[in-house]
Amino acid sequence: MTQQDPKLQLEQYIAMKVKRTRVEQGLKIMDVARIAGLSQGMVSKIENAQVSTSLDTLSRLCDAIGLTISKLFSDYDRPEGGAQLTKSGQGMEVVRRGTEKGHTYQLLSYHRGKKKTYEPFLISMDDAAEVFPTFSHPGQEFIYMLEGKILYRHGNHLYEMGPGDSLSFDAEVPHGPEQLIEVPIRLLSVIHYDDEH
Structure with a gap:
């Protein structure tokens, strides 16, 4: 398979964003699991991109770590970009x-x-x-x-x-x-x- 599975990319993106936010908030997985009403195993699997999660689960998890769903996806499909830089004297x-x-x-x-x-x-x-x-x-x-x-x-x-x-x-x-x-x-x-x- 030459192209990466977009579903896998999405799960990896969610995992990275959720884990980073949890760590920034200084929260442990067990605290987040308790607040969100999820098992520690489920939170861990989401953070390691090992499971597809429902929107309900994702919403509860985001509430627990103080991350809105819109903020979660704000960078997901941002264009790659590719500006042209011309250094001083190199025009x-x-x-x-x-x-x-x-x-x-x-x-x-x-x-x-x-x-x-x-x-x-x-x-x-x-x-x-x-x-x-x-x-x-x-x-x-x-x-x-x-x-x-x-x-x-x-x-x-x-x-x-x-x-x-x-x-x-x-x-x-x-x-x-x-x-x-x-x-x-x-x-x-x-x-x-x-x-x-």
Whole structure:
């Protein structure tokens, strides 16, 4: 049998949760058995996943150790998870217009699914004398200043930004750095794409 029997998994989960709670409460098996009106053997078998128990028995046992049925099952079918961690300095460096001028773009997350929904970049700029290209692309963009000061253009508007400032805008409208006021500059840029992207 390649896959574990789900019934066995459930019994093992209940056993682990019941035993852990009983021990945390400082209760002995004989005390729990007496309070729940169960035999010590039955409590022991439940804690060792050796028996399938009725809901009535399980409810009495949970009452005895101060554990609600909802709390008992709160973690049972929680999804496995699997977030993508990108350690500092380990984002994938990507080429964008401006990279040859001392800009670095680190892509912090690489979406592996069917559809790209967002792209987060850590952007560094360190030459205050540069002339900048403007950008225009699908989606919404959010930028958050981490370090330095910048004059940022969006369409016909200019925004002076420093550490802690953020700006969000329609990325189809031409945008980009107008002037680097204080270098080095580091900013976080997150581009969110619409459903059709």
